[in-house]
Amino acid sequence: MELLDKIQAISRWRHGDQRAPHKPLMLLYALSQYKKGHERLFKFESEVDDQVKELLVQYGPSRKAYHPEYPFWRLANEKDPFWELKNGEECIPRKSNKDPKKSELIKYNVMAGFDASSYQSLISDPTLIEKIASKLIQDNFPDTLQEELFVRFGFEVDTSTKQRDPNFRKNVLRAYNYRCAVCGFDLALDTVPVGIEAAHIKWKQYSGPCEVSNGIALCSIHHKAFDRGAISLDSEFRIRVSTAVCGGSLVDRLFWDFDTKKVHLPRIERNYPNIRMIEWHLREVFQTSS
Numbered sequence: 240m241e242l243l244d245k246i247q248a249i250s251r252w253r254h255g256d257q258r259a260p261h262k263p264l265m266l267l268y269a270l271s272q273y274k275k276g277h278e279r280l281f282k283f284e285s286e287v288d289d290q291v292k293e294l295l296v297q298y299g300p301s302r303k304a305y306h307p308e309y310p311f312w313r314l315a316n317e318k319d320p321f322w323e324l325k326n327g328e329e330c331i332p333r334k335s336n337k338d339p340k341k342s343e344l345i346k347y348n349v350m351a352g353f354d355a356s357s358y359q360s361l362i363s364d365p366t367l368i369e370k371i372a373s374k375l376i377q378d379n380f381p382d383t384l385q386e387e388l389f390v391r392f393g394f395e396v397d398t399s400t401k402q403r404d405p406n407f408r409k410n411v412l413r414a415y416n417y418r419c420a421v422c423g424f425d426l427a428l429d430t431v432p433v434g435i436e437a438a439h440i441k442w443k444q445y446s447g448p449c450e451v452s453n454g455i456a457l458c459s460i461h462h463k464a465f466d467r468g469a470i471s472l473d474s475e476f477r478i479r480v481s482t483a484v485c486g487g488s489l490v491d492r493l494f495w496d497f498d499t500k501k502v503h504l505p506r507i508e509r510n511y512p513n514i515r516m517i518e519w520h521l522r523e524v525f526q527t528s529s
């Protein structure tokens with residue numbers, strides 16, 4: 240089985256609706272380091288703990304605690320193996336799951352990385368690193384975040400598979416009268432709207448449907464903020480602003496002034512955002528305080 244197929248299987252087997260960014264972010268981090276010439280294995284304590292945690296905080300859903308040790312350890316359990324642990328034999332497993340605690344990984348200086356043959360394939364063919372990275376980013380993150388991730392990890396920006404559904408965009412913008420549901424921005428050059436986009440509430444990457452009730456018209460800024468979890472909606476269509484949102488007076492006006500205000504809803508009720516989709520966004524994307 241090719242390495243790319245093995246890695247794709249990770250997204251294919253993830254459980255239902257919950258966002259699972261651990262393994263993709265761990266792999267993206269490892270690949271970006273290989274690209275810079277890193278050797279095969281990574282030390283958990285000095286090279287993964289803080290680094291992958293930071294990625295989980297920024298690009299994963301808000302959680303009470305973050306566990307960079309999960310993907311570091313669990314990637315070695317894939318059905319079609321490509322990831323290897325070193326010094327893991329002595330670690331005592333937790334009671335609640337079979338993984339060892341972080342302190343065990345540190346105590347025994349556990350290391351992990353792609354196995355020798357996968358590593359060989361990666362360094363002998365630099366395009367393979369780019370291909371796998373593209374796949375991981377496109378399968379796990381929405382369009383608005385993809386470019387940022389390519390740049391952040393130092394991969395070549397790949398927008399080749401960007402799937403546009405022109406009907407989704409058209410129907411959502413129509414339903415919202417070509418104006419941002421948050422701030423009301425509705426710039427048009429003659430009849431062509433500028434900077435107004437159709438956002439998915441539940442991400443396509445998590446099987447969010449391309450239907451108006453899973454869409455919301457947002458200006459470019461509120462679209463990005465929505466996908467990044469800086470803002471969300473509650474079940475009464477009121478805007479929620481994350482306590483993580485910082486900035487000066489313009490940010491106050493663009494974000495805090497709209498906190499708890501109701502969005503501009505479509506005229507037709509069946510086009511309103513679907514409550515189940517909103518709940519997903521609130522749970523899996525919104526950055527709650529931690």
Ligand SMILES: [Zn+2]
Nearest residue numbers: 419422458461
């Ligand atoms: Zn807006």
